[in-house]
Amino acid sequence: MSHNVLDLSNVYSAEIFLPTQNLTKLDIRSNMHQPIHFDKYLIYPDHVFGVLSELSFLGIDMMPVPQFGRGFSQITNLRVLHFQSCYLASLSNTTFQMFSYFVQKLSLTNCRLKAVRTDVDVLLPFPNLRVLDFHGTFMHLRRALHLLHPYMYSNFTTINFGHVSDDSIDSSELPFVTTITPDMMKYLKTICVENLNLSNNGIVDYEFESLFTFDRPECLQTLSFKGNRLLLLLQ
Template sequence: MYKYQEQKWIMFVLLFKFVQISKANCKIQIEKVYKSAFCWHQGLVSVPQDLPVDINRLDLRWNNLTTIQNYAFARYTVLEHLYICDNQLRSLMIYSFCGVQNLQLLALSGNKLDVSVYPYGVFRPIENLEYLDASRNMKNGKTDEVVYSLAFNHLVHLRELHVDLVSKPNLSKSFMGMNSLQKLWFDYCYIYYISNKTFTSLPKNITELRMQNCKSFFTIESDALRHFSSLNALDFSGSHIHLHQALRSLYPLQNYRMKEINFHHITYASITRYDYDVILSKEMMKYIATICIQTLDISYNNIVAIKEMSLIMFRHPECFINVILSANRFGIEQMEIEFLYFFY
């Protein structure tokens, strides 16, 4: 009898140590009433179920999750921020996020989630979400048309979205229900042609559009941005678009008030459709000259000359806070007085 009780006690101690070690692998951090669980580099293949039920933030970055099972987070009912970045996620289930209706931020970047395979209704339980990052998942650009089936129409409170842009995107009408969306970032970017119809399904309330490092990009039709009636920030930095074409794309934005236009390093020698040596003229600058801009970046675009004082013909120079012209090749010797007057 005594030997049995001793063995039972030893098993209890071992089990207690195991549970303690299991919990200790995730660092619990408390700041005032906000409780976070950091479960980095744990080799996890499923969502841990032994964490405090009152955590507000769960960070599962750098693990081995391949799918999120139904009701995987249901015990963490006060969860607000959830990070599942840089795992091996390939699929979600329709009830993956049931039980966490208070979730405000969801980060799924750096996985293998195809934008065309999200189950319909997967975001319905978290319709209060304000920030979604589903970028850096489409590591290889598809050549066929891809229908975006992320069922965004349930995310009526979403304010910021990060997602990949395939070479031939079909941005389905599910986007149109996101009446609160303000910031749209396209991360892994394989698109090579943007027509006047590409963005027609996107909500008109978007204020920031960022398409950085689109290396396959070479054509944008002049009226492609006409659907963004509230736009105040446009970022094409690093994309293969050429300054000549980027300036032409501003045609629908004439007389707008913009916080930022970022055309940093969008002119490449490989774009043979336009001359690599950029010569600014009044014709090229006629649309941007009408815009009230706080920050303008046209650096690193191989601008070699400026004709007809085209760089200082802006109608609203008083709007400028930052103007970045570095890493170009033009000189201002012949228009030094005009430049001083303009910036004064």
């Protein structure tokens, strides 16, 4: 059902998925058109999706200010949540609160139309997360790193924060040209992560006891800094 013109706000009837309640994968990405207004809420039709309690994968478009109702809490087997056609403007502490506690992979990529505002506890509803992919979602590296605070001393397969900063969202508060500080790394450094991508984020330097001070460096298998202007002095 992906790559069609199925508008989330008016196409889905309450009964549409009743005959297919045992679905384990639903992909309805790339259906929504770019909105005109980026401050407008979209209330996702949770009563439609709530009958799909067996879903383990949900692929869906992300609108500027999304609201997911109680029906999504009934998708108790959900493990992979993938957003596409992303027009996101704001993530609040309540955005994901109705999704399953057991989600292991969250993919929210290529949200490039606005500088995404983020509340600090956005990811609290996902304590079992093992893959986090924000590649190409312009929120700034500092904001992305601070969202990791629920995962101190946890294990991750992949954290992809590639190109979350961009010169198109450069500001005095969140400059594109970035020096990594200990404060920015205070959560990430505690995480046992196998694959870490910090590429294309305007990184030019790092302060003492910041970038390469992982508590569990033996966990790292791949590490990407490509596309930055970082001079690594190895002794």
